[in-house]
Amino acid sequence: MIFDAHTHLIGGITQNIEIMNRLGIDKAVLLPESSSRDYVRESNEVIKVASQYSSVFYPFCIVDPKDEHAVENLKKFMENGFKGLKLHPLVQGVAIHDTLYDKIIGNLKKSMPVLIHTGTPVYSMPFQFLELAKRHPNVTFIMGHSGLDYWYDAIRAAKRADNIILDTTGIRFPKVIEYMCKELGPERIVYGSDLPFLSADIELYKIQLLNLSTYDRNKILYENIYSILEK
Amino acid sequence: MMIDCHFEVGKYFFFNSNINDYLLTAEKYDIVAAISAPIFGRAYIDKWIEANRRMRMLKQENKIKLFGWFTVNPWVKNVTKSIEKNFDSTFFKGLKLFPSLQGMEPNMPIYHPIYEYAEKNKIPIYIPSGYPPMTPLQIADVSEMFKKLKIIIGRGGFSDFWMEVEPALKNGENIYLAISCQSNINALKKAISALGASRFLFETSYPFSDIDLEIKKLSSLNLNRNDLEKICYNNAKELFNI
Numbered sequence: 004m005i006f007d008a009h010t011h012l013i014g015g016i017t018q019n020i021e022i023m024n025r026l027g028i029d030k031a032v033l034l035p036e037s038s039s040r041d042y043v044r045e046s047n048e049v050i051k052v053a054s055q056y057s058s059v060f061y062p063f064c065i066v067d068p069k070d071e072h073a074v075e076n077l078k079k080f081m082e083n084g085f086k087g088l089k090l091h092p093l094v095q096g097v098a099i100h101d102t103l104y105d106k107i108i109g110n111l112k113k114s115m116p117v118l119i120h121t122g123t124p125v126y127s128m129p130f131q132f133l134e135l136a137k138r139h140p141n142v143t144f145i146m147g148h149s150g151l152d153y154w155y156d157a158i159r160a161a162k163r164a165d166n167i168i169l170d171t172t173g174i175r176f177p178k179v180i181e182y183m184c185k186e187l188g189p190e191r192i193v194y195g196s197d198l199p200f201l202s203a204d205i206e207l208y209k210i211q212l213l214n215l216s217t218y219d220r221n222k223i224l225y226e227n228i229y230s231i232l233e234k
Numbered sequence: 235m236m237i238d239c240h241f242e243v244g245k246y247f248f249f250n251s252n253i254n255d256y257l258l259t260a261e262k263y264d265i266v267a268a269i270s271a272p273i274f275g276r277a278y279i280d281k282w283i284e285a286n287r288r289m290r291m292l293k294q295e296n297k298i299k300l301f302g303w304f305t306v307n308p309w310v311k312n313v314t315k316s317i318e319k320n321f322d323s324t325f326f327k328g329l330k331l332f333p334s335l336q337g338m339e340p341n342m343p344i345y346h347p348i349y350e351y352a353e354k355n356k357i358p359i360y361i362p363s364g365y366p367p368m369t370p371l372q373i374a375d376v377s378e379m380f381k382k383l384k385i386i387i388g389r390g391g392f393s394d395f396w397m398e399v400e401p402a403l404k405n406g407e408n409i410y411l412a413i414s415c416q417s418n419i420n421a422l423k424k425a426i427s428a429l430g431a432s433r434f435l436f437e438t439s440y441p442f443s444d445i446d447l448e449i450k451k452l453s454s455l456n457l458n459r460n461d462l463e464k465i466c467y468n469n470a471k472e473l474f475n476i
Contacts, residue, residue: 093394122394124365152392173417175442176249176442177444177447178442182248201420202417202419202454204450205417205419205447208450209447212444212447
């Protein structure tokens with residue numbers, strides 16, 4: 004079983020489904036494209052698609068913290084069935100640890116995880132992520148891309164806060180995932196592809212290449228994200 | 235047939251480059267020549283003389299012809315004299331610099347004597363790219379100053395700096411891109427389609443990246459045979475005179 008913790012809705016869902024079927028990916032977190040200022044439209048498109056494939060997709064909304072209606076819109080999104088929140092500090096022009104995000108995170112339902120892009124200075128760094136995670140210890144934070152080349156910072160941040168989960172999406176050096184597993188345990192890592200932005204074939208192949216036990220592989224490829232979203 | 239323009243030899247942290255493992259896997263993919271560099275670390279700071287010596291001693295016992303990247307520390311006085319003395323062009327195919335380890339941007343004047351020497355002697359320069367101080371556009375600025383110098387931007391922009399790859403290559407015909415470590419296949423496809431395949435080079439960056447993975451990425455690019463041959467072999471053959 005494979006559960007992709009990081010896919011996007013970009014220009015239709017057909018290509019995602021074709022690729023998922025071909026690669027044997029059973030379920031996926033579905034994130035908005037996250038590239039426009041119109042986060043309400045992007046989020047609504049995601050919930051529409053996810054409701055048509057409710058056994059496959061777990062919809063995440065996106066909220067712009069600079070919008071005066073952000074909290075109000077977040078509450079509507081939660082009522083509409085979103086399972087998590089995506090934030091993109093780089094696109095939103097707000098550093099991860101900026102207190103602007105606190106009002107959003109503070110209004111989340113208890114079980115809703117937050118996935119945040121990392122690895123792009125100056126707004127999206129692992130230790131900024133840690134600052135936010137420490138301020139909201141009851142929220143599960145998924146570190147998108149595990150800081151990319153700042154993977155060591157990502158591991159350090161995860162060591163310092165139990166509510167941080169690392170996501171393998173786009174990691175450039177595959178062996179880093181093995182090292183993460185050794186340092187943090189497989190329970191703290193989820194597989195992601197960034198489909199269709201990145202190649203799901205390549206991202207999945209990175210996991211397949213690694214010297215991981217069946218237990219570790221199952222945790223990373225399916226069980227961790229499933230238990231976060233179904234708790 | 236393929237040429238691997240860049241892999242690294244040595245041990246850094248949990249990255250361990252075993253030359254025999256490398257050769258076994260490389261042979262599987264018909265890699266006929268490969269250019270090795272000392273692994274990330276002190277080889278680019280204070281141990282560069284020893285590192286070059288070690289590279290030069292790599293045994294040529296395999297079907298794969300091994301070459302080397304020569305490293306230098308730009309802070310050393312009269313650095314070009316050392317290059318002149320130790321750069322054995324039958325083995326070394328270029329100079330590799332590592333700005334983040336050497337403490338400055340690649341376009342800074344302290345590097346200029348090296349570039350002048352390399353330009354004059356037709357020696358290509360390889361600089362891994364990624365975060366500052368080695369973004370593709372920072373590296374490309376060197377080509378503005380040294381128009382005949384062949385510069386290879388390594389690791390395909392690495393992270394989100396894939397977005398600088400295409401504009402960097404547009405800075406000059408003397409700039410090449412080695413494509414390992416870049417997960418954004420679409421960005422690479424777009425750059426190759428926009429610029430043609432003549433300035434793209436295959437590299438594995440083993441042991442940081444993985445040889446099998448880099449080969450799989452090549453097939454994901456869906457290139458026509460001509461472009462594939464250019465990227466995998468012909469461009470490197472011509473650039474490095476292999």
